[in-house]
Amino acid sequence: MGWKEWQTEKNEQCRERHELAIERIRLIAAEEAVGAAFCPFFRKTAEFLLLLETMRGKVEGGEWETFTMEEMQELNQALYADILGVQYATSYANPSYAVKMLGQEYGQLLGLLYAEVRGGIPYAFENRVDYLTILGELFIEIYNCFEAEETPEYKALKNIVYWYASDYCDVFLEARIEEQVNPEYTFAADIITGMDLDDDRYLYRFGEYITQNELGTARHLRSLPEETIRKMADVYTEGYRIGFINTGKDLSKKSVVNIRYCLGFEKVIKLAIENFEKMGLKPVIFRAASSVITKKEQIKVGYYGAIPNKQYEYDHRSDQALFMDKRYIERKLDVLKNVYEKNKELAAQFAGPAVIEIFGEKPFSPDVKPEAASYTEAQRSLSLLYDSRSGQITNQYIKGEERGFTIVAYPVPEIGSEYPEIFDEVIRINTLDYKLYEKVQQTMIDVLDQGEYVHILGKDGNQTDLKVQLHHLENPEKETIFENCVADVNIPVGEVFTSPVLEGTQGTLHVSKVYLYELQYKNLKIDFQDGMITDYTCTNFENEEDNKKYIYENILHNHKTLPLGEFAIGTNTTAYVVAKKYGIEDKMPILIAEKMGPHFAVGDTCYSWSEDVRTYNQNGKEIVAKENTVSALRREDTAKAYFHCHTDITIPYEELEEISVVTKEGKKIILLKDGRFALKGTEALNEPLADSD
Secondary structure, eight states: OOHHHHHHHHHHHTHHHHHHHHHHHHHHHHOOOSOTTTHHHHHHHHHHHHHHHHHHHHHHTTGGGGOOHHHHHHHHHHHHGGGSGGGGGGOTTSHHHHHHHHOHHHHHHHHHHHHHHHTTHHHHHTTOHHHHHHHHHHHHHHHHHHHHSSSOOHHHHHHHHHHHHHHTHHHHHHHHHHHHHOTTOOHHHHHHHHSOTTSGGGGGGGOSOOOHHHHHHHHHHHHSOHHHHHHHHHHHHHHHHHHHHHTTOOGGGOOEEEEEOBTTOHHHHHHHHHHHHHTTOEEEOOBOOOSTTTOBTTBOOSBBOOOSOHHHHHHTTTGGGGTOOHHHHHHHHHHHHHHHHHTHHHHHTEEEEEEEEEEOSOOOOOOOOTTSOOOOHHHHHHHHHHHHHHHHHHHHHSOTTTOOOEEEEEEOGGGOTTHHHHHHHHHHHHTOOHHHHHHHHHHHHHHHTTEEEEEEEEOTTOOOEEEEEOOOOSOTTTEESSEEEOSSSBSSOOEEEEOOEEEEEEEEEEEEEEEETTEEEEEEEEEEETTEEEEEEOSSSSSHHHHHHHHHHHTSTTOSOOBEEEEEEEOOHHHHHHHHHHTOGGGSOHHHHTTSSEEEEEESOTTTTOTTSOOBOTTSOEEOOOOOTTGGGGGTOHHHHOOSOEEEEEOOGGGEEEEEEEETTOOEEEEEETTEEOSTTOGGGGHHHHHHO
């Protein structure tokens, strides 16, 4: 039975409940039976639920397919209107406005309700009557409390939200996991393979916010020769396949690949699906989560369209704090375990994600709003506990040592008027001659393998002064410390990387401006002692407490400290020159930016969950620097070994005075001096830099 049949069956099971809920919501939208302070909120929310029902009906009845482009755009705008631009200032989705109009406690809780209702947009387009019924009943239950008494007890309202999340955890979370491993759920795949991709209207069928980025990307891809689209798809899928070969993993044991991308790239994805099918892999293409039950802060995992308001996403990243407790976390973990056990055969066939990222959007630095929900220290501990235990459960059924991945990135039209030229340059960057880089990078690795530590020193205001301790080689003839990355899973080509020894790694990492997970950091500075973070700051906000909290929540992910899990030297000077030429350094994704200078990842190593898989460089030497004293704790307690985060921070070449390796005998060998590669045999890396001077 396919997803359409499943959904039709579920819809019929709750059709009567749904009709009763919609009838009641229509009455709420017209009546004034609650206090004057709350009446506008409930009327606004009821109207939005009715809009979703109208949209769902148009999809279910086939009317949507007959709409003109202009009609689709108008309806798409209507769904997101109150969180766009200046309208967000007076939206109940805005915690500041909700608290101002409804009070601190009610404002936060009803703001969560409003955000959860807004999360129902995709349910309308997927015709999920069951999900929309659940949302409608939650709204009605809370409304009834205000109808019974003008200011109901906050605790009673909080309990309603708590039991909504707890009771429906096995509905939302179960479906979420099944969508991630079961290729029979084909909502997105059906659009990609079955609709006319030369007609812009197909984009609106996904139920995501559509802007000129998505439309412009789709139109640009149509303008390219078929061979170029094919080349993009081949680079993407071949990187995935070769990644399995290079890590000694057997792809033939797998039958499912997860495709993650941003809307607009369907021409490439359609060809990629064909390529993967030739490898024996069926696609799972699931949407980024929209419910407080299933999403992880503001991070998007899955496919999605434009983000209508990044401040809105940031404001609601911690809504779970309004009801989370230990019992709820244990409930989610039980559901997770049971669903994976139920689907263990499918999970075992999961090969891992193949990701197309985008870049070029205006860098975002959020406002810190005291009215937004935030975790208590106890809740932060519970959140970390969930991340740890859920990671262990997932790895039990989707084994890290058996799965692979690939990631590639392309610009969107927002990057500027030279978008077509930049796009062409990125295609060139993503398809550079890996044989040249393999040889040059091996020259660098041969020297690094002699090292005791690497010293990285900044200049011209960059305060970086960091010593990175290297692993000791027992057998240099057969072993190596650094991996020679030549664009298989991690496209484009251009880095050598290792997992440093923590003990002895110390100093300061500083970068003037960097963009991590769609958040901008100004003058990010992190101090290390024995490889662990001891202090951190930035200059995003006037208040130092806000700066530290920003880093704590979004780089440390609520951990008190993190290890330096990776040290790498990026060698893709071509990408660097392109970024400088078009003035897009701060818009480059970390995937490309990490190849444009040395980078440092805080959190887990690149080899987390697969440290014991033997991997080799192209010269046959085994890579032995794959763990540190923290990840080694997996042998005793995996909860202490992994942090479930890995954030790369790159220093651009022009901010570097020197990178040198110091051997065990105390000899200093300079790898990079004043932003240029200085080691004999790496001169080819300076050619793009010389051409740009």
